[in-house]
Amino acid sequence: MNPSDPSFATEFREKIRKLETEVGKVIVGQDKVLEEVIIAIVAGGHVLLEGVPGLGKTMLVRSLASALDLSFQRIQFTPDLMPADLLGTNILVEEAGSHPRFEFSPGPVFCNLLLGDEINRATPKTQSALLEAMQEHSVTIGGKTRPLERPFFVLATQNPLEMEGTYPLPEAQLDRFFFKLRVGYPDRTAFEEILRRTTEPNTTTIQSAFNGTELNELGDFAKAVPVPPEIRSRAADLVMATHPETSSASASVKKFVRYGASPRAGQALLLASKIRALLQGRFHVASEDLLAFALPALRHRVLLNFEAQADGIDADVLISEICEEKSKAWTSI
């Protein structure tokens, strides 16, 4: 797939649709979440899925791994989980006729698709063990840096922070997630379908839509989608609007936000927008793409202050306000 040739856009769309179809065989009623997860994966980003237990988060990730024909590892984060359990460690190997030696035993992080289940149940020390892997796609153990196989994705799930026995993720790690998606309850129709599928004999098998190499190609192709200067400016505008210290910040942002979104938010916005544009049959990024991904790309990167927490203000509310305001401003001539 040649990134300079837009004629591959149709093939791009077909592959993505096929992936959605395959995962959709198992996952019901989470179409939007599924699409956003796929977009994040194509963009090479990690996804944090938040939702109460039982909504199919883990199943979604397992299905994706199957459909993508990627090596998959699952880690159940618990409070006693240690970084070595995650990354791997050197173990002493004794063989006959030779001196004992240390040999590296890779942890579950050495895979293409890592499911970090209930990531916020681990301690911050263990959570932070993933920082290097997520950003540099490498792991340093015992002074030796080992690269991870490409593609590498972390799809973490977490329970809402209010639940017992959870540790909030550090901001640095949150920022490394491309999207933070909120998995909600399915509607009634989808719920009935879930009941049917899970309580009757299930013969559904997920077929591979494409492999890791093709996934990398899809990502490279999507990056070639052109962005008009004004749309790029609007992406920056949207991110800057979350910064309370800027003059263009709204009164709500100034009142409730402690730190605004980082540049990674802008990157995520534009990359995701490019993929969405292709999926919508366009050859350029539009404002509606930016607005479509404002919530998943910004909500975990906007750090609210104590006043917001005390007032029960959610980042989604502030971001929605910003989007509404910007949408009006962008359409005015």
Added chain:
Amino acid sequence: MNSSQDFQTALRSATRRQHLRLAARIARSALPMASVVAVAGMVLAMVSPQLFADSARVIILLLALALLALVSFPLKRRLSPSQAAKALDHDLQLPDSALAWVQLPNSGKWRDSLQAETLERLRAASSPPLSSEKKTLTFAGILILTLLLGGWIWIPSVPRVAAPATETANLTALDEVLEDWTTFVEENPNPAGEEIKQAAEALELALQDREAKRSDLLVRIATVEDRIEANLSSMDSLQSLLPALAEALSAAVDPSRSPSSPPPTTSEALEKMAAQLPADFTANNASELEELARQMSEAGHTALAEALRELAIASDGKQAQSAIDKLAQTLSDAEALADAKQMMELAQMQLAAAKEGTSGDAKGGLSLLPKLSELGNPGIGAGSDPDFPESTAVRNLDAAPLLAPINSASQSTGEARVQVLPAAEGLQESPARAPSNTAATEGPLSEEAIIPENLPVVHRATVRRYFEAIRPKIETP
């Protein structure tokens, strides 16, 4: 037509729609305010035309022009290519396709694909209707035209509104003039004045009758005018004969009188004649008196002619005394009427103006004319100065115009201040005060006169204009 031309056409169309939309938006915002101001201006102009005539005109004109400028301003606005593209995207609900077309580099396969995609969207999309914008603009146009053309009928200077207003003002002023007139005739009784007074009373009754036809008023005004005209011509002819009469009367009792001696006035001649009348009086210049009697008779002064003939043929002092008494009585009546000459001349003007106002062709109101009492008939009517020196019939007939400079004492009394400047053609002497000084004090004086007066608000502007009208004009050298 290639794809670029299609796109440019769509851009131009979007630009026009954007202009129309902006104009409609401005019109929509401005119309309620403009309507309220316009209606308020019209109501004020109707309630008090004299006060708000000019302001209503200015408000309506400015309002209409401002509205026109506001609405037409966006039509002149130039949109940048990006703005036009945004307008196109907005109109056709395109996902920033036109913007991307305009902003992305003009080469490469992605650009070609983008153009193909955008053209496909352009062809599939239909322009949104602009019915609401068109309605708004049509409404704005109607309002502007109404303000500029139709709204003009509310302006008091327009004949449809102005004529009745001016007519009312004129008739009110005429009413005041007739009151002055009646007062004068009552104070200076004579047959001719009595006739005029009766005609004036008939006119006043007609004026008070609001139901009276306009033609009736015109007839009555014409009647009064005829009477005044007859009296004025009679007075003119009498005045031309009076010097000869005085000369003839002096010569009748004093044949030795030198022709180079200063001519006496008629009253002086009559007094001297009565004092020196001998018992065996016979007129020395009977033929001259006969000739004068003939001229008087031809001029319509039959009473005077009759008295002169009696004097010419008198054979003794008794008959002569009887003729002299008749002469004095007749002259006294004529002189009393002559006192009203200036008033009659002015009344002629006022009646002419009233007639124009009544016929609906008035250009200005009677109220602009100076009143009788301010023009040499002191003591008559409102606004006169009670301390003004009384004139006599003889002095008014024979002497130069009376000049009465205002002093501090006279300024402190009366409703209005009157000042007659000693003009060059009067006493042949320089004015007591320079015109510039007079003009400087005239303004404050007129202000002083108006402010304490309990004038109706409606008339205040008229009074002010009256004072401005009589203010001496300073001619710059």
